[in-house]
Amino acid sequence: MSEVRNQKSDKLKDNDPMGQLLAKHKQEIRVFRPGELVEGTVISLAHNRLLLDIGGKSEGVIIGRELEDTEKTVKKLKVGDTLLAKVIQSENDNGYTVLSLRRAEKDRHWRDFQKHLTEGTILSCRVTEYNKGGLVVDVLGVPGFIPLSRLDPAHEASSLVGQTLAATVIEESEANNRLVLSEKEADEVGGEARTKRLEEIHAGEVIAGKVSGVTAFGVFVDLQGVEGLAHISELAWDKVLMPAKLYKVGDEVSVKVLSVDTATGKVALSIKQLSNDPWAEVDKKYPEGRLVTGTVSKIAPFGAFVNLEPGVDGLIHVSETVGPLKEGEEVEALVVNVDAKNRKLGLSVRKLQGGKWNKS
Secondary structure: OHHHHHHHHHHHHHOOHHHHHHHHHHHHOOOOOOOOEEEEEEEEEEOOEEEEEEEOOEEEEEEHHHHOOOOOHHHHOOOOOEEEEEEEEOOOOOOOEEEEOHHHHHHHHHHHHHHHHHHOOEEEEEEEEEEOOEEEEEEOOEEEEEEHHHOOOOOOHHHOOOOEEEEEEEEEEOOOOEEEEEHHHHHHHHHHHHHHHHHHOOOOOEEEEEEEEEEOOEEEEEOOOOEEEEEHHHOOOOOOOOHHHOOOOOOEEEEEEEEEEOOOOEEEEEOHHHOOOHHHHHHHHOOOOEEEEEEEEEEEOOEEEEEEEOOEEEEEEHHHOOOOOOOOOEEEEEEEEEEOOOOEEEEEOHHHOOOOOEEO
């Protein structure tokens, strides 16, 4: 009897176009769960909002801070591009699946590592730690490991912390959070290409690159296959204490090549030299006898340094003060000595007493 009822029910469905349509529609609609990775096609780009076709009769939306990742991916996208994102809400009030670009960043990198393993891509790795087995490295924000046996024999492993190495992926497993790389294989694959690229780079030229590493002593920049270093002293005309406050991995920058050593493969770069040197006009802006206002930037045993503008500090010698000064204090002073060539500017508070001075 049950079998007869089922057969009758099937016949009714077969003769019911609305039932068929609903059944088909039910099959096509897909429900996405939070935490799931989905790949979609960009169909709309607007300020602070990205719309994706994610299949299954569904559209996904990425908004606000969920668009932000370290590689600034959203700035490179155009309609028609495919993109991997993570679901954070199955459906919002407008019927969209809410997605995140930021939360899928590591997943995208792991997917890329599979491709890099197959193709032998050379990657930039920042060494973060040394142990007896090898080097712990950072690759696009993902921790990896280079065994000692896979290092260039010319390297002293313990001295490589903070430096950048070129390496290829030889093993990857996202499930086990395991990424193993080899510098030796990268040397074999990319040595000739890097040598050729080095020969193409010349001192004095300006090149567009991408920040591949940020350290306490400067910023490493990938120049399409060759990495150069912009030392902390070459980042800005004013004093830089923490490069990480100015740059992060993935930032696109323009740099001026200072020198190229083809023997060692080292390339020295400057970012600050692409902007005007504030000391070039100091003798005109701050002539002797000019009254200026600045902020005390540093206290030293011999006096106080006063910042007048980004990159320009003057010195009030202890013999030219009338009382104690402290960092951050705003102070008026008189220009008493200008030596733009040697980047020196002498100031005095003592000589202000009882005089009338021209303030710029």
